[in-house]
Each structure stands twice: as structure tokens, then as C-alpha cells.
Amino acid sequence: MPELPEVETMRRGMLPIVxxxxxxxxxxxxxxxxxxxxxxxxxxxxxxxxxxxTSVDRVGKRVVVRVDSGDAIIFEPRMTGLVLLAAPPTSxxxxxxxxxxxxxxxxxxxxxxxxxxxxxxxxPTEFETLYGLAKLGxxxxxxxxxxxxDCLRKSRREIKVALLDQxxxxxVGNLYASELLHMAGVHPQKRCxxxxxxxxxxxxxxxxxxxxxxxxxxxxxxxDGTYRNALNEQGGYQxxxxxxxxxxxxxxxxxxxxxxxxxxxxxxxxxxxxxxxRSHQPATAxxxxxxxxx
DNA sequence: CCCCAGTCCTGCGGGC
DNA sequence: TGCCCGCAGGACTGGG
Numbered sequence: 001m002p003e004l005p006e007v008e009t010m011r012r013g014m015l016p017i018v019x020x021x022x023x024x025x026x027x028x029x030x031x032x033x034x035x036x037x038x039x040x041x042x043x044x045x046x047x048x049x050x051x052x053x054t055s056v057d058r059v060g061k062r063v064v065v066r067v068d069s070g071d072a073i074i075f076e077p078r079m080t081g082l083v084l085l086a087a088p089p090t091s092x093x094x095x096x097x098x099x100x101x102x103x104x105x106x107x108x109x110x111x112x113x114x115x116x117x118x119x120x121x122x123x124p125t126e127f128e129t130l131y132g133l134a135k136l137g138x139x140x141x142x143x144x145x146x147x148x149x150d151c152l153r154k155s156r157r158e159i160k161v162a163l164l165d166q167x168x169x170x171x172v173g174n175l176y177a178s179e180l181l182h183m184a185g186v187h188p189q190k191r192c193x194x195x196x197x198x199x200x201x202x203x204x205x206x207x208x209x210x211x212x213x214x215x216x217x218x219x220x221x222x223x224d225g226t227y228r229n230a231l232n233e234q235g236g237y238q239x240x241x242x243x244x245x246x247x248x249x250x251x252x253x254x255x256x257x258x259x260x261x262x263x264x265x266x267x268x269x270x271x272x273x274x275x276x277x278r279s280h281q282p283a284t285a286x287x288x289x290x291x292x293x294x
Numbered sequence: 295c296c297c298c299a300g301t302c303c304t305g306c307g308g309g310c
Numbered sequence: 311t312g313c314c315c316g317c318a319g320g321a322c323t324g325g326g
Contacts, residue, residue, distance in 0.1 A: 215297095268317095
């Protein structure tokens with residue numbers, strides 16, 4: 001499931017298309033139910049055909065491809081969507097094909113096995129309404145520890161659930177929420193309003209560290225193998241997960257078999273019952289060390 | 295404001 | 311061995 005590191009990796013892989021011109025936009029025949037494309041494909045085609053791509057950005061978990069009219073094509077991968085410059089994993093789930101000219105790549109593809117993703121073309125005004133700060137919080141990599149604490153400290157929600165709320169901060173998803181709380185040594189069920197300033201500092205530092213490291217490894221390709229970068233290559237961070245999908249295994253911090261799985265807001269959470277206590281306690285020496293290495 | 299359950303969807307793995 | 315059910319969860323929606 002693409003979260004910030006995976007979407008950032010997709011974005012970086014897309015950079016070679018800046019300067020290319022869009023020749024056409026097609027919706028390949030798909031046996032299954034088509035994904036949502038807004039506006040209708042013929043309207044989309046009229047607005048982007050002949051336009052030059054000026055930038056490839058990211059907002060939270062979405063890739064933003066801007067063209068010289070000011071419009072932006074937003075790719076929202078959700079669970080299984082991929083933005084590709086190479087051949088997709090299968091031809092079956094190809095959802096959108098953008099043909100290009102004037103650059104090294106001939107086409108940009110949106111592939112999505114489960115079809116929960118969406119592609120939309122938005123004007124600058126629509127972009128602000130749909131993806132501005134009123135709708136989506138500041139990017140997880142750009143907000144400060146103070147901003148993070150200010151926007152969450154009064155909430156009575158559990159910290160792990162609050163981290164998934166894209167209106168508070170954008171980019172953290174289910175996998176990295178468990179990972180960063182483990183590095184911070186904070187219990188996922190601890191209420192935000194009960195976190196101490198030192199814990200907010202650790203959560204913020206761990207968030208930056210985990211996300212940046214995951215970006216260096218080009219994201220996590222889970223056992224279903226779905227996530228790929230723009231060239232259809234796997235990520236590497238799945239080999240460095242501390243707790244995610246490791247229930248019953250040894251905790252990398254304390255070395256004991258203490259990793260457990262619980263469910264919060266209908267989603268799996270993994271944590272170490274020994275290193276992440278509900279009550280206040282200082283970070284373990286090992287956690288502190290790994291944070292300072294950041 | 296907050297929370298919860300339901301919705302979309304496909305592939306896979308556990309259990310029988 | 312084969313089949314079926316349930317699970318995976320990002321974002322959104324409607325009801326409490």
C-alpha cells in the first residue's frame with residue numbers, strides 16, 4: 001500500500017517526463033470495472049492533449065503531474081495503484097495510458113490491480129479545494145515537531161489512529177505508523193492528550209527518520225509484491241521493518257519475543273509490548289541511539 | 295468535534 | 311487436493 005515513501009519514490013521515478021508533451025490519453029479496454037477518472041476521459045483528453053509537463057510533485061500519498069496550462073493530473077494509488085514509465089506487472093489491470101513525445105519515455109501508465117485508486121484532472125482552484133491545507137494536513141516530512149504537537153496534543157484519540165488522519169498530517173499510513181511508534185518507544189494506544197513533550201519530540205524525530213530511511217530504500221514491497229517504483233522494480237525497506245507484520249517475532253530493540261498485533265480503527269497495528277508501554281517511561285538506550293543517528 | 299461501521303476492489307492464504 | 315471465506319486497508323460517507 002503506497003504511503004509517503006512509496007509515492008515519493010514513484011514521483012522521483014517520474015521526473016524524466018518533465019518537459020515531455022502529452023500526445024494522447026487513453027483508457028485501455030479493461031475487462032473489470034473501470035476505475036474512477038474525473039472528468040470524463042474525452043474532457044480530460046481535450047484539456048491535456050498537446051500540453052507540456054512542467055513538474056511532478058507529491059502531496060501526501062498522491063502524485064501531481066502539472067502541465068503548462070496550470071492544470072494538474074492527480075494520481076491517487078490508494079491500495080494497489082502504480083504510476084509507471086515501464087511495462088506494468090500485468091496488462092489486465094492497466095487503467096490509463098498517457099502517450100508522450102519529446103522525451104526519453106513514450107508513455108506514462110496508471111496500473112491498479114484492485115481498482116480502488118483514481119485519476120483526476122484539476123484546475124489550480126480545484127487543487128486548493130481538494131488538496132489544500134483545509135482538506136489535507138501539512139506533509140509529514142515538512143512539518144516541525146512543534147506543529148505536530150500543536151495540532152494533535154489536545155486530541156483524545158489514540159496516537160496511532162491520529163497519525164493516519166490525513167487532515168492532521170499527510171503521508172503516514174498504516175505500515176509506517178506502527179514503524180515510527182516503535183522507534184519512538186510510544187504505545188500505539190496512548191491517547192494524544194497524554195503524550196509528554198519529550199514523547200512528541202521522539203514521535204516526530206522517529207517519523208522523519210523512518211520516512212527518510214524508507215525513501216532511501218525506495219519503499220516497501222510487501223509479500224503480495226504489488227508495490228513497484230516507476231520502472232516496475234521492488235522496494236527494499238520491507239527487509240528493515242521493525243514490527244510491521246512481525247507478530248510473534250523478536251523485537252529488534254529489546255531482543256525478546258514481544259511483538260504483538262492488535263486492531264485499531266479496523267486496521268492492524270504491530271508493536272513491542274516491552275519497548276512501548278502505555279505509562280510514561282524514557283526511551284530505551286537503543287531507541288535513543290537509533291534516533292540520534294538520524 | 296470524534297468515533298464507528300460500511301463501501302469500493304482483487305488476490306491470496308488459512309482452514310477444512 | 312481443492313474450494314471458500316475472510317482478510318488486507320486508503321479514503322470517503324452516513325449515522326450516532
